[in-house]
Amino acid sequence: MASVIVVGAGIVGAAVARALAHEGHAVTVVERGASAGGTSASGEGNILVSDKALGPELDLALRSTELWRALEAELRAELPRDAPSIEFEPKGGVVVATTDDGARSLLAFAARQRTAGVVARELGPDEAHAAEPHLTDAVVAAVHYPGDAQVQPAIATEALLASARLAGARVLARAEVLAAAPGDGRIAGVVTSRGTLRADHVVVAAGPWSAAVAERLGSSLAVLPRRGVVLVTTRMPRTVRHKVYDADYVGAVESGAAGLQFSGVVESTASGTVLIGSSREQRGFDARLPTEVLRGLARRALALFPCLADAAVMRAYGGFRPYAPDHLPVIGEDARVPGLWFATGHEGAGIGLSLGPAELVADLLAGRPPSLDPAAFSPARAGLRTAERAA
Amino acid sequence: MSEREERVELTVDGETIAGRAGQSIAGVLLAAGRTHWRSTAAGGRPRGLFCGIGVCFDCIVTVNGVRDVRACQRRAHDGDVVLVQGPQDEGRAGEEP
């Protein structure tokens, strides 16, 4: 068994640490701040297949969703009984088109997804209203995705870490990675603000900060922050049953445009609040929240659910998602620095996609044939290399 | 008649309560001897005035159909229809409106 350092105690780092610790590796998670304190604590907790186009990311999403469905029971068996629930809720998603053009592309998108085994049920306006009674009358067509689910991302991260700890992993918080430990070409560990740690492998799962960590460890990575903003209402009578998106969501996720983009995403949480997303914008690590973004989110949400007009929005928060130029996660070993691995670049899908990559890293590290083809996610793939050279 | 002496009448969950113009809704409720009105979402605990200056939101009521109005901040108007808020208004346990 190997010794492995995982950089980052967000959901991806926690999932990787758990997978490796359960295989018997000696795992240390190194975290600059506190656990679940960055991207994992600033999103909705989406576990989605609905927004993934046919291709490797959809395969990863389908595998991850399977793993999530199993995880809740596994954690319940492993963790103390009074540990908080990860609030896994297989509530399903409904994607809504309000124009004829929108309906045509939505239905075609769903038809292609079905070829990969996605359950995507077409709904006419009446069926859409039966599924979502308060939905706008403007709905032309909708697609129901029973496979979409939600989890409380911070609790899930802590639960994965707790499971990893039970399997022998160690977490070192408030330890910033400063450099690679001295070695002979192969990675030999990391120098942190709390001392030097030696290991056979280092897995960078530092989300949008992964590029900076890669550089400190003598490599590079074309992952940038892309900011998303979410609005939260006060508690209210349950009005929204599923995750409900406007059909533009799919386009926005796939788009590489740097400018501000919106798509409507509305859902209720177990605590009675309604979450309203989503925006995407490349603006570095700028944490300011322009009111233009808040207004855009509100308009999209009202277009889906006009009955939310008087809902009180009590909070707005922004998070930085790790964004790779070709929209695919980066999972695998860095050919330039042997022993250095990446598990990042999941953008806004990192909660849902955390478990698949963890399994992939564990398979590759053990030399087992992985359940998915890892080539599309390779750090050496052309889509990443071109961006790195351009940068 | 100056605003100081004018009477206002609110209905609170159907019951008519009189107050003075210029008072807050919380003021009208307190003057009428009601020390609590909201009940909390999880525990059904009684709540009324706490901070009195609009910070804690403990005193929220529904006024004329609009939820989450701070009773300590909102001036009472004649004819206001006030409903107290309880767990049923807060989306717990997945019930429909």
Add this chain to the structure above:
Amino acid sequence: MTHVVVVGAGPAGLAAAAAAAEAGARVTLLDGAEHLGGQFWRHARADDDAPRAPRLQHAWSRYRALRDAVRRECEVVLGASVWAIDVSGERAVLHALVGEADGRAREPRSWRPDAVVLATGAHDRTLPFPGWDLPGVVTAGAAQAYAKAEGIALGRRVVVAGAGPFLLPAAVSAATAGSRVVGVYEANPLRTLASGWLPRAWRLAGAWRKGIEAAGYLADLARHRIPYRVGTAVVAAHGRERVEAVTIAALDATWRPVAGSERVVETDAVCVSHGFLPRLELPVAAGCALSAERFVVVDEDQRTSVPGFWAAGEITGIAGADAAIAEGRVAGASAAGAVPDPRALRMRARHGRFAERMHAAHGIRGGWTAWLTDETVVCRCEEVSYGRLVATLRHAPDAGLRSLKLATRAGLGICQARVCGRTVEELIVAERAPGDATSDARPLAIPVRLAELALGEDATPSQRKEHDV
């Protein structure tokens, strides 16, 4: 002509608006309430000329002078809730909704001024104790506000407890409104109070008005036969539908209850405050630097770290109304591009040491957590208990504030951690090493209806009709 927007019409904001106008600026003064004067001069709108409870209003003639000046010289917009400051563009934009508190379809208004003076004030901080969420337990500020503005007594037998010189006016307010005040209980022992107030007491001579105020309150306590006890606290409240009794205990110097000292006192209203917290939403949204004690950092001219933003009053340190007026005068003049009046600078200097003294004499000590039980509610909105917080921390030994809040929902409710935020942060620190996260960032300074958010647009005052008081 320089356009100055002043946010907050309490003593600091009124003084800032008047000084900026006097210095030749065009001034817009905003406040979310329907009356001028803030919490210090809280009153019903109809009572503007003759306060309902004149004994409880200090320096009312100063209020009238400032009020008359701002009405004459400034655009005053009341009922204006500033919900955001957008600093993402070249020039800061203030967004407000004008209308009834928490209404719907309020009028959106926005300003792009040359200078902003933030004077948003402070609110009570109340530490949790068993039963503190029972109706009838209120902050000292609530007791004062309802006595001043509405003449309402919150109970027949009132207990006043906590820490700080502001317990005195709360007790006098309650007594004036017709309550019998059973006692005032200050948590800090005499030795702590003396070590804060007595050393080099002559340095406080400049703040003589404070001394007279305090003496007046003490005389009022004596007149109403209200006992004042030090080193004592309310450590639990009891009752079913409302508070019926409290447990009072002696505290040691760290605020740990002394075993065996508890006694139960019947009461139907408890006014509790353990200090004040600055209202930091807008300064944080603007990006203003905060001190280690988490007040807005200002320079000699009350400038914050952000160009174009000044701050005055309690958000720069708790020092009372006289200091706030002095700071407001300095900030207003400076924001208008003028040199502050040396008299205002001198007046501010006289009050400068008050805040430190008050903290030394009345500051919160760490032993208070000993009066919590597992069942004690810490977050009132989400009903999160102390036991739940501690258990969650133990399950997640590397979690910080963000993760803990999301896991327990403490601080995620409608008050957005305004009441429990500092308490939850301190409980984490008590369990493990200090973190750097705080609950101070609230990009939405107040809740906004979704339709108001969607329909609002940027506009300059000239494009919109002027509002009057």
